[in-house]
Amino acid sequence: MERIPILKMGPFLLVTIQVDLYDRLALNLENDLISMVSQTGARGVLIDISAVSIVDSFMGRILGNIASMSRIMDAETVVVGMQPAVAITLVELGLTLQGVYTALNVEKGMELLNKKLGSDLAQDEDEEDDQDDRDE
Amino acid sequence: MxxxxxxxxxxxxxxxxxxxxxxxxxxxxxxxxxxxxxxxxxxxxxxxxxxxxxxxxxxxxxxxxxxxxxxxxxxxxxxxxxxxxxxxxxxxxxxxxxxxxxxxxxxxxxxxxxxxxxxxxxxxxxxxxxxxxxxxxxxxxxxxxxxxxxxxxISEISTPVIRVWDGILALPIIGTLDSARTQIVMENLLQEIVNTGSNIAILDISGVPAVDSLVAQHLIKTVSATRLMGAECIISGIRAEIAQTIVHLGIDLSNIKTKASLASALQLAFSMTNLEVRRSEKKLGLNFSR
Amino acid sequence: MIVMSKDTMEIVREQDVVPFRNRVREFCTRIGMSLVNQTKLITAASELVRNMLKYANGGEVLLEIVSQNAKTGVRLTFTDQGPGISDIALAMRDGFSTGRSLGLGLPGTKRLVNEFDLKSQPGQGTTVTVIHWKHGR
The missing domain is CATH 1.10.490.130 (Globin-like)
Structure with missing residues (x-):
């Protein structure tokens, strides 16, 4: 069965969608990606849709689902490279992908994830510091 | 006869x-x-x-x-x-x-x-x-x-997208914003975002004569589309009477960054991209040395 | 309205959606429709075809290139023999859905195209006709 490859890059997963997804393939992607997140303990997921010319409400729902499911497993999702025509159409359709981060390209998406991860780590350290303070 | x-x-x-x-x-x-x-x-x-x-x-x-x-x-x-x-x-x-x-x-x-x-x-x-x-x-x-x-x-000539800084675009909108115009504005803006890889777009509405709920809806659409692309949008040029109508009509712009002038929007854009503008400390008197 | 070219396509399974979208794209490019308008029409077509599969187990789509008052456009007619829609006004309301979807379906689709017409009789199927002009509007 045809599958979309998922690449692991450090703490992140990268998926590049190169074809117009039919529904089965999209659902497979959702499953595969979520199990990969749980297996690898990835902290972020990048989905590159720069080659996708049509995003309808089904595809939008898949993207939303991936983001919500990953978040529960402590990973943020960034959708990168959406084409202008697709963005205009989604807005007109009323689909604004709430809860999904977006970036212009993979590089900027990676930056965004690093920043999110960085501030998370900083927060964790702060909390640990607080803990230490209290211990003393 | x-x-x-x-x-x-x-x-x-x-x-x-x-x-x-x-x-x-x-x-x-x-x-x-x-x-x-x-x-x-x-x-x-x-x-x-x-x-x-x-x-x-x-x-x-x-x-x-x-x-x-x-x-x-x-x-x-x-x-x-x-x-x-x-x-x-x-x-x-x-x-x-x-x-x-x-x-x-x-x-x-x-x-x-x-x-x-x-x-x-x-x-x-x-x-x-x-x-x-x-x-x-x-x-x-x-x-x-x-x-x-x-x-x-008019709709073709009046929607220029200006690159004001590396990664910052500005789009002054002159005249009424109807749905046909909004689509042209969006297309131009989003395409330019892709071309320049800009993170921030400033929509300046100083030249828009009135903002009613329909115009506001068009602005919100443009902002949403920009965000879907992965860029942030600031709306500037909000005059006092526009702020008044927006509130009186009950239009919710709380999710959108708004600024009164293009200058303050640019300042916000600078701080969002961690840029700083400073007056340079030139030695005075050199100009008079002739 | 003058019909300049037409074609029909059977939609019976989910795998037909992608080839159907390509067929719509072909019609759009034939009249030189801009990319944004193409994307809007194809997305609308995709939504409608999914509805057809979900509620009526498929149906037939008529694709046409039409011309009226010096405007050229693509007209799509979706016909199914499904259960039909009993309350059209309710189905056209934002946020309403009987299936497990986002409820953007019909009203969202209507916003994407220039002309939208829905006819349905409970028990006798549904016909949706959409037109998108080359230049939009």
């Missing part, structure tokens, strides 16, 4: 003469837009077509086949005049002065037969009134085409 058409046909040259006289004596004659030779030729064509049409003894139905050439010529003239900038009165006077000429001839010819004259005048009047309606319809259509073309031109 001769029919109306025959009577008029017999007097063809006099009608043209009278008609031309009527037109030339009109205070509103636009000899700046059209020479009297041209007018003469136009009128001749028109009269020929009309006489040919009524020779079929049809004075009522101008949509019949024999009138095709009359209405075509008339439409042609009206639309040309609309484009040349004639006023409605000037355009209408063309047909109405023909009516006057025709009536005068009939009055002369039928002096001894008032009953026939009465009938004929009514028929000719109705016919020419119908023709003047065609003139107006076409005239207005011609003007609408002009307006439509200008609207297209």
């Amino acid at each position: 001769n029919t109306t058409a025959q009577v008029l046909e017999k007097n063809r040259n006099r009608i043209l003469e009278l008609w031309m006289q009527n037109q030339l004596s009109e205070a509103s004659l636009r000899d700046d837009l059209m020479t009297s030779e041209e007018l003469q030729r136009q009128s001749q064509d028109m009269l020929d077509a009309l006489l040919r049409a009524i020779s079929k003894e049809n004075y009522g139905n101008i949509y019949a086949q024999e009138f095709e050439q009359v209405t075509d010529t008339l439409r042609d003239i009206s639309i040309t005049r609309a484009r040349q900038g004639f006023s409605p009165r000037e355009t209408g006077a063309y047909v109405l002065s023909l009516k006057k000429a025709l009536s005068e001839i009939l009055v002369e010819e039928r002096a001894e037969d008032p009953t026939t004259l009465y009938k004929e005048l009514i028929a000719i009047n109705n016919l020419l009134d119908n023709l003047s309606i065609v003139t107006f319809e076409t005239f207005i259509k011609g003007r609408e085409e002009v307006i439509l073309r200008q609207t297209d031109e």
Whole structure:
């Protein structure tokens, strides 16, 4: 069965969608990606849709689902490279992908994830510091 | 007895003469837009077509086949005049002065037969009134085409996307934002975001005369589309009265970054991209060393 | 309205959606429709075809290139023999859905195209006709 490859890059997963997804393939992607997140303990997921010319409400729902499911497993999702025509159409359709981060390209998406991860780590350290303070 | 058409046909040259006289004596004659030779030729064509049409003894139905050439010529003239900038009165006077000429001839010819004259005048009047309606319809259509073309031109020229800094775009919107315009604005902006890889877009609405709920909706759409692409959008140029209407209409812009001026929007954009603008400490006095 | 070219396509399974979208794209490019307008129409077509599969187990789509008042556009007619829609006004309301979807379906689709017409009789299927002009609007 045809599958979309998922690449692991450090703490992140990268998926590049190169074809117009039919529904089965999209659902497979959702499953595969979520199990990969749980297996690898990835902290972020990048989905590159720069080659996708049509995003309808089904595809939008898949993207939303991936983001919500990953978040529960402590990973943020960034959708990168959406084409202008697709963005205009989604807005007109009323689909604004709430809860999904977006970036212009993979590089900027990676930056965004690093920043999110960085501030998370900083927060964790702060909390640990607080803990230490209290211990003393 | 001769029919109306025959009577008029017999007097063809006099009608043209009278008609031309009527037109030339009109205070509103636009000899700046059209020479009297041209007018003469136009009128001749028109009269020929009309006489040919009524020779079929049809004075009522101008949509019949024999009138095709009359209405075509008339439409042609009206639309040309609309484009040349004639006023409605000037355009209408063309047909109405023909009516006057025709009536005068009939009055002369039928002096001894008032009953026939009465009938004929009514028929000719109705016919020419119908023709003047065609003139107006076409005239207005011609003007609408002009307006439509200008609207297209305006929406094309008035949405430049400016690169104000590395990674920061500005788009000043001038004029009303309707749905057709919004799509052009969005397309230009989003394409430029891709081309330049910019993270921030500033929409400046100083040049938008009024913001109602529809315009606000278009702005919100543009912001949402920008975010879907992965860039952030700031709306600037919100004047006091615009802020007032927005609040009075209950429009929720709380999810959108807004600033009063383009300058403060740019400042916000700088701080979002971790940039800082500082006055450089130049040594004074060097300029005077001459 | 003058029909300049037409074609029909059967939609019976989910795998037909992608080829159907390509067929719509072909029609759009044939009249030189801009990319944004193409994307809007294809997305709308995709939504409608999914509805057809979900509620009526498929149906037939008529694709046409039409011309009216010097405007050229693509007209799509979706016909199914499904259960039909009993309350059209309710189905056209934003946020309403009987299936497990986002409820953007019909009203969202309507916003994407220039002309939208829905006819349905409960028990006798549904026909949706959409037109998108070359220049939009």
